[in-house]
Amino acid sequence: MTATTIHDDAPLVMPLPDRERTVGERIDTFDRLDTVEGGWGAHLRVARRTATDFRGEFAATGTPDWVTTADLYGLPYPTKFGLFRAPLSPAPYVTITNRMMVIRWTGSDGDRKTMLWEPSDVDLDANTPYFKSLADRYPDQVTDYLTDDHGRVLESLPRLGIDPADVDYLAFDHLHTQDVRRWLGTTVPQADISPNESVISAFPNANLIVQRQELEAMADLHPLQRPWYQPQTYVDLPNERIITIDGSVMLGPGVAIVKTPGHVIGNQTLVLNTSTGIWACSENVIATECLTPEHSKIPGVAKWAARWGQEVILNANTIETTAQQYNSCVLEKHLVDRAQSDSRFLQFFPSSELTGRWTSPGTSPTFVHRRIEHGSR
Numbered sequence: 374m375t376a377t378t379i380h381d382d383a384p385l386v387m388p389l390p391d392r393e394r395t396v397g398e399r400i401d402t403f404d405r406l407d408t409v410e411g412g413w414g415a416h417l418r419v420a421r422r423t424a425t426d427f428r429g430e431f432a433a434t435g436t437p438d439w440v441t442t443a444d445l446y447g448l449p450y451p452t453k454f455g456l457f458r459a460p461l462s463p464a465p466y467v468t469i470t471n472r473m474m475v476i477r478w479t480g481s482d483g484d485r486k487t488m489l490w491e492p493s494d495v496d497l498d499a500n501t502p503y504f505k506s507l508a509d510r511y512p513d514q515v516t517d518y519l520t521d522d523h524g525r526v527l528e529s530l531p532r533l534g535i536d537p538a539d540v541d542y543l544a545f546d547h548l549h550t551q552d553v554r555r556w557l558g559t560t561v562p563q564a565d566i567s568p569n570e571s572v573i574s575a576f577p578n579a580n581l582i583v584q585r586q587e588l589e590a591m592a593d594l595h596p597l598q599r600p601w602y603q604p605q606t607y608v609d610l611p612n613e614r615i616i617t618i619d620g621s622v623m624l625g626p627g628v629a630i631v632k633t634p635g636h637v638i639g640n641q642t643l644v645l646n647t648s649t650g651i652w653a654c655s656e657n658v659i660a661t662e663c664l665t666p667e668h669s670k671i672p673g674v675a676k677w678a679a680r681w682g683q684e685v686i687l688n689a690n691t692i693e694t695t696a697q698q699y700n701s702c703v704l705e706k707h708l709v710d711r712a713q714s715d716s717r718f719l720q721f722f723p724s725s726e727l728t729g730r731w732t733s734p735g736t737s738p739t740f741v742h743r744r745i746e747h748g749s750r
């Protein structure tokens with residue numbers, strides 16, 4: 374018999390950055406979602422209305438100068454997490470592709486800003502307890518076989534014509550799996566990656582933008598959250614390189630970060646206004662068809678959604694606050710425009726997008742975005 378490890382540790386001592394240090398202009402429109410009277414059904418109706426209200430005010434702010442994407446890594450992900458209870462496929466894993474997005478805008482002061490959204494440090498993220506446990510169960514050959522290496526963040530930047538010193542902000546939809554020590558540097562040596570000296574920051578001028586609640590939650594994880602985070606990698610980060618936000622903010626013309634809790638408490642969605650209209654990017658679902666499941670050809674999905682009256686198919690790995698995540702997906706659904714090449718699907722860009730692969734029969738997406746291109750460098 375194997376003994377169960379019960380974690381009941383004291384909270385990690387993770388210094389929180391100064392609350393006064395912030396970024397962008399706060400958006401109040403979504404605050405009403407924090408104070409809805411009634412249950413999740415009432416909250417859902419407010420989410421729908423709020424998204425529609427915000428669309429108009431957001432589109433009027435203009436557009437960023439440049440948006441582009443870079444593929445990072447394709448990896449296996451449990452089918453029952455990515456497509457929740459909907460798919461019929463017996464394949465245990467689907468493939469999802471992690472992508473980084475580059476957003477550049479000019480602020481009202483004329484300053485140009487560059488943000489990397491989802492710059493996952495794939496090598497260090499592999500130490501996340503959930504992925505480590507998968508890797509321990511399968512030999513390297515199997516893992517190699519199921520993954521696609523498209524290039525690391527620092528390799529992609531020269532291809533995109535970006536100097537790491539030009540990057541102002543780094544942000545993620547949430548911090549599951551993320552280890553950002555190489556990006557921000559550390560205040561003391563790190564036994565695993567730099568035993569003799571502090572880690573030197575690869576982005577000397579960049580600040581990490583994160584919801585304050587996400588950092589607070591990470592310092593004191595619940596067992597349901599624990600497999601997905603690497604909290605100890607945040608303990609020695611330089612505090613002055615982290616900007617916490619509470620809620621939703623406009624970063625620049627047509628660039629907003631909107632609070633979308635549920636998948637995790639500090640979840641956030643990047644919302645962009647572009648030449649093709651409004652986009653949203655997060656990991657709340659893994660394929661845009663999960664927001665319009667009635668048009669999905671993935672066996673089981675449309676039928677399951679119809680049988681249970683579900684209008685979205687959640688990315689359900691942690692099921693931290695499931696109904697709230699559902700409502701955040703509906704919010705995203707009502708924020709965005711329809712895809713230009715196929716109006717059945719929305720301009721929702723999953724930061725890890727479901728990717729067809731012969732090793733996962735019955736899970737090929739009906740429609741994929743693969744990339745966003747807007748404006749120029």
Ligand SMILES: [Zn+2]
Pocket residue numbers: 547549601636656690
């Ligand atoms: Zn996650």
